């Protein structure tokens with residue numbers, strides 16, 4: 001049995017795991033991102049913690065890392081991730097490879113998650129599939145003909161930054177009207193705050209309105225919440241329509257913190273899709289929720305490592 005290390009980097013926490021070649025996680029550990037320090041110290045801390053995590057008698061032979069983009073995958077380093085202070089320009093592939101004496105592969109986190117869902121989750125058996133994460137941000141991983149589409153600089157799948165509303169809200173990426181500004185968890189929160197006075201449920205809620213409150217208001221029958229979710233679902237359906245017409249996928253798997261509400265978001269997307277995708281291509285595609293839940297990041301990083 002082959003074993004590998006997995007690291008899923010996030011703005012608030014870093015998850016580490018030892019996984020086997022079937023994707024099973026045999027040891028896991030979660031560390032607050034801030035505890036790992038800055039710059040080179042991060043590499044020492046990651047290597048130390050992976051060694052400490054390794055069960056006796058097991059010898060992992062590769063490391064897979066999923067990280068928020070943008071990345072320089074060819075050089076195996078991060079660029080300027082907006083929510084990871086101290087990680088700028090971090091050469092994680094070479095740095096960890098020097099310390100652990102094994103190959104290290106860095107991938108965009110959405111790409112890693114796509115690999116995880118494809119090999120161990122809701123994408124299993126589909127040679128043409130797209131994984132879309134709808135969370136604080138929006139990203140995608142693309143699988144075609146049974147292989148990953150990475151693009152010339154390995155940044156393919158930036159679905160969150162296709163323009164879904166020209167002239168809309170300025171995005172942190174520098175563009176205006178990105179899908180992420182219309183349909184992410186951050187967008188749902190912004191739209192709810194903008195319309196707080198129009199909704200009795202929002203007005204009565206004492207605290208910042210975030211995506212979970214929007215769905216809670218929707219469950220309670222609030223019409224403003226319904227309009228906000230419909231709008232986000234419509235913009236997602238439009239983007240999925242592009243994917244269907246361009247890639248003719250067998251499956252679109254939707255995961256991420258916001259999509260965890262399931263049918264409340266997926267049903268309005270399914271209803272809107274006939275407006276944006278060609279009927280024949282749409283009829284050969286199924287839209288499903290992700291299967292791996294909170295483990296998708298490390299499971300994906302295991303899948304990344306197994307490709308080394």
Ligand SMILES: [Zn+2]
Nearest residue numbers: 161171173178
């Ligand atoms: Zn953007």
